[in-house]
Amino acid sequence: MTPFELYNPTKLIFGTESYLRISHEILEGAKVLLTYGGGSIKSNGVYEAVMKELKNFQVIEFGGIEANPTFETLSIALDIIKKENINFLLAVGGGSVIDGTKFLAAAALYEGDSWDILKKGIRVTKALPFASVLTLPATGSEMNSGAVITRKETGEKLGMGSPVLFPKFSCLNPEVIKSLPQRQLKNGIVDAFTHVLEQYMTYPIGADLQDRLSESILKTLIDIAPKVIFEPYDQTIASNFMWCCTMALNGLIQKGVPTDWATHMIGHELTAKYHIDHAMTLAIIFPNLWRYKFENKKEKLAQYAERIFNVNTGSTEEKAEQAIQKTLEFLHSIDVKTQLREYTENYNGFSDEVKQTFETRNWIALGERKDITPEDVRKIVEMSC
Amino acid sequence: MTPFELYNPTKLIFGTESYLRISHEILEGAKVLLTYGGGSIKSNGVYEAVMKELKNFQVIEFGGIEANPTFETLSIALDIIKKENINFLLAVGGGSVIDGTKFLAAAALYEGDSWDILKKGIRVTKALPFASVLTLPATGSEMNSGAVITRKETGEKLGMGSPVLFPKFSCLNPEVIKSLPQRQLKNGIVDAFTHVLEQYMTYPIGADLQDRLSESILKTLIDIAPKVIFEPYDQTIASNFMWCCTMALNGLIQKGVPTDWATHMIGHELTAKYHIDHAMTLAIIFPNLWRYKFENKKEKLAQYAERIFNVNTGSTEEKAEQAIQKTLEFLHSIDVKTQLREYTENYNGFSDEVKQTFETRNWIALGERKDITPEDVRKIVEMSC
Numbered sequence: 001m002t003p004f005e006l007y008n009p010t011k012l013i014f015g016t017e018s019y020l021r022i023s024h025e026i027l028e029g030a031k032v033l034l035t036y037g038g039g040s041i042k043s044n045g046v047y048e049a050v051m052k053e054l055k056n057f058q059v060i061e062f063g064g065i066e067a068n069p070t071f072e073t074l075s076i077a078l079d080i081i082k083k084e085n086i087n088f089l090l091a092v093g094g095g096s097v098i099d100g101t102k103f104l105a106a107a108a109l110y111e112g113d114s115w116d117i118l119k120k121g122i123r124v125t126k127a128l129p130f131a132s133v134l135t136l137p138a139t140g141s142e143m144n145s146g147a148v149i150t151r152k153e154t155g156e157k158l159g160m161g162s163p164v165l166f167p168k169f170s171c172l173n174p175e176v177i178k179s180l181p182q183r184q185l186k187n188g189i190v191d192a193f194t195h196v197l198e199q200y201m202t203y204p205i206g207a208d209l210q211d212r213l214s215e216s217i218l219k220t221l222i223d224i225a226p227k228v229i230f231e232p233y234d235q236t237i238a239s240n241f242m243w244c245c246t247m248a249l250n251g252l253i254q255k256g257v258p259t260d261w262a263t264h265m266i267g268h269e270l271t272a273k274y275h276i277d278h279a280m281t282l283a284i285i286f287p288n289l290w291r292y293k294f295e296n297k298k299e300k301l302a303q304y305a306e307r308i309f310n311v312n313t314g315s316t317e318e319k320a321e322q323a324i325q326k327t328l329e330f331l332h333s334i335d336v337k338t339q340l341r342e343y344t345e346n347y348n349g350f351s352d353e354v355k356q357t358f359e360t361r362n363w364i365a366l367g368e369r370k371d372i373t374p375e376d377v378r379k380i381v382e383m384s385c
Numbered sequence: 386m387t388p389f390e391l392y393n394p395t396k397l398i399f400g401t402e403s404y405l406r407i408s409h410e411i412l413e414g415a416k417v418l419l420t421y422g423g424g425s426i427k428s429n430g431v432y433e434a435v436m437k438e439l440k441n442f443q444v445i446e447f448g449g450i451e452a453n454p455t456f457e458t459l460s461i462a463l464d465i466i467k468k469e470n471i472n473f474l475l476a477v478g479g480g481s482v483i484d485g486t487k488f489l490a491a492a493a494l495y496e497g498d499s500w501d502i503l504k505k506g507i508r509v510t511k512a513l514p515f516a517s518v519l520t521l522p523a524t525g526s527e528m529n530s531g532a533v534i535t536r537k538e539t540g541e542k543l544g545m546g547s548p549v550l551f552p553k554f555s556c557l558n559p560e561v562i563k564s565l566p567q568r569q570l571k572n573g574i575v576d577a578f579t580h581v582l583e584q585y586m587t588y589p590i591g592a593d594l595q596d597r598l599s600e601s602i603l604k605t606l607i608d609i610a611p612k613v614i615f616e617p618y619d620q621t622i623a624s625n626f627m628w629c630c631t632m633a634l635n636g637l638i639q640k641g642v643p644t645d646w647a648t649h650m651i652g653h654e655l656t657a658k659y660h661i662d663h664a665m666t667l668a669i670i671f672p673n674l675w676r677y678k679f680e681n682k683k684e685k686l687a688q689y690a691e692r693i694f695n696v697n698t699g700s701t702e703e704k705a706e707q708a709i710q711k712t713l714e715f716l717h718s719i720d721v722k723t724q725l726r727e728y729t730e731n732y733n734g735f736s737d738e739v740k741q742t743f744e745t746r747n748w749i750a751l752g753e754r755k756d757i758t759p760e761d762v763r764k765i766v767e768m769s770c
Contacts, residue, residue, distance in 0.1 A: 001399075001621060001624040001625070001628070002400070003399060003400025003401070003402060003403070004397075004399050004400065005396060005397065005398050005399070005406075006396070006397040006399070007394070007395075007396040007397070008393070008394075009392070009393075009394035010392075011390060011391070011392040012389075012390065012391040012392070013390050014388060014389050014390070014391070014640070014641065015387070015388025015389065016388070017388060018388070021390075206621035206624070206625070207624075207625070208605045208608065208609065208625045209601060209602065209605045209625055209628050209629055209632065210628075212600075212601030212602075212604060212605055213598060213601050215597075215601070216594060216597030216598050216600070216601050217594065217597075219597060220593045220594045220597055223593065224593065236386060236591035239386040239591070239592075239641070240386070240591070240592070240593045240594055243386070243594050243595075243641070244594055247594065252637075255399070256399065256624070256628070
């Protein structure tokens with residue numbers, strides 16, 4: 001186990017009545033910017049419920065924050081924040097809206113060009129207070145301090161984070177799942193599942209408890225996935241789904257262990273080129289990344305096979321092979337495609353493109369051992385086509 | 386899963402170099418009261434290491450906080466805090482020192498008789514900032530906001546808590562385990578193990594993830610217990626032990642589930658009468674409480690038997706029986722006694738005494754269903770003799 005610091009001051013308010021806490025958690029007299037995305041909150045009842053709780057506050061709305069939130073859109077919101085002297089942000093949406101709102105919280109108090117926060121990797125030391133009402137379980141943004149922002153103009157997609165960028169509170173009402181289309185439920189499951197794997201499927205480091213905590217989330221997600229995706233709404237199932245997504249990326253399971261994240265880095269290129277949903281790109285990449293880095297990962301793969309899929313016979317290598325096989329079976333069982341060719345015929349030459357893209361960046365080798373080069377990425381993408 | 390709020394702003398600093406963070410985490414110019422217990426920190430190197438980090442602060446020491454910290458001792462410290470205008474408390478010790486320091490943090494800013502905080506169950510809204518350097522993994526006090534304080538004069542042992550009573554930070558250095566006697570290692574294991582069970586061994590409520598998180602801690606504790614207790618210091622094992630103890634009672638696994646805590650309530654009486662170590666009293670009570678409340682708990686007992694001890698055959702009842710049997714075997718394997726008669730011959734009539742004690746209190750029935758009456762307590766104690 002490596003040394004670590006764990007700090008997470010977000011107040012998680014979980015349950016069907018969680019919105020009732022909103023007015024108590026926001027400082028009296030606050031002037032609130034309510035941020036949201038494409039507008040589904042106006043048809044599913046969430047907007048109305050939240051606005052009811054905000055009746056004693058001055059509220060200005062800013063909608064239209066897109067999936068993969070852009071610097072361009074957020075810059076418009078930033079102007080409003082400054083012009084209107086907004087002093088509290090309430091994100092009502094999924095990971096993109098919350099990520100975008102984190103950028104706004106940081107940018108509002110940043111002196112200088114706000115793009116520098118991302119471009120220069122500045123860890124801001126002050127931010128506007130903000131909170132979230134989660135409408136789409138998947139990214140964990142509701143209980144972490146990180147965000148990913150895209151600049152349309154340049155095609156850059158960059159991460160940011162700071163200990164001052166935890167939501168003050170986040171309301172998690174499992175009923176939001178009722179109105180989600182199957183595609184988004186599937187994305188949520190696979191996103192959370194891969195988040196855990198990025199922090200788990202590396203090499204053994206004697207972090208027994210963290211391993212078991214990660215396995216808890218994986219096992220629960222596998223158990224509930226078909227029910228979440230294919231069966232009618234059930235509050236118990238929805239609650240477990242929502243809680244798994246938060247726990248998958250609230251920082252807990254990464255403490256004291258190596259993490260990978262190469263799948264995410266590579267997956268982003270599939271979204272950029274083919275507009276495949278983020279989570280679905282992960283399912284294309286990670287099984288092949290496991291194959292390619294088999295020697296590095298086989299011990300953890302075997303442990304995962306044993307504990308998640310009850311594979312109790314065979315050598316470490318055989319169990320590790322089974323781990324990949326059983327994971328693919330799981331993904332296929334919930335109708336998740338695991339090869340790029342299932343999305344497009346136009347994949348020839350893509351692996352070379354990705355290699356070049358990675359080469360032209362300030363390249364840092366990827367993976368838990370920092371040993372995945374652009375050429376390795378090319379091979380992984382080739383296997384994933 | 387029941388609705389919940391999760392809030393835990395303690396910064397956990399974990400690792401052999403964690404003390405190096407102390408001076409960075411305390412506000413410049415703070416006047417620090419360093420609180421500790423019987424003085425083992427002065428022989429095991431912890432005191433010296435901590436004082437080195439405090440060299441730029443004014444520090445006053447207050448030692449002698451006892452196991453089961455008393456209002457009487459703490460009142461002396463409180464006078465010092467007020468007289469010396471202390472504005473930061475640093476607890477260097479185990480759960481008792483940290484609990485005592487929480488009381489001090491609350492009492493220092495409380496106007497009125499500080500015993501009222503406990504007696505009247507007042508949730509204080511302000512407290513002096515405080516932190517901890519943990520020297521004895523067991524209670525989880527380093528990452529929660531609760532404390533138990535005893536008043537010698539009256540024999541009362543009362544709990545307190547408030548969201549303002551989380552340590553600002555806690556340093557967890559696994560090396561402290563090196564100098565702990567076997568008895569305290571055993572206490573730590575059993576204390577943490579029982580903390581999880583109090584939050585787990587109730588009835589099914591569809592909290593799949595929380596169940597699995599609890600099982601993660603139980604499984605890890607069972608795996609490492611013999612190594613922690615009987616084998617020479619190993620940093621990986623020590624780290625897992627320490628992290629399990631914190632995770633067992635930092636609030637996470639209790640969210641959304643019913644909790645029991647009757648074992649703790651009853652166990653306190655065994656400590657009061659026979660001075661048996663707190664953790665050891667728990668091991669005497671809970672197996673018999675499980676037997677007595679078998680119908681209430683059999684579903685969770687069976688689940689625990691399956692997932693922790695791989696008991697895969699038999700009816701729910703048979704599995705539940707096996708759960709009790711296997712748990713006793715585990716406790717015996719680490720030399721933990723599970724009957725009162727193993728500690729004293731003087732147990733006749735004790736169950737009646739306990740019944741009377743519970744009857745004379747403002748009685749609230751115990752257990753996750755609030756159905757354990759003083760007469761039930763008598764029977765459970767009788768079974769435990």
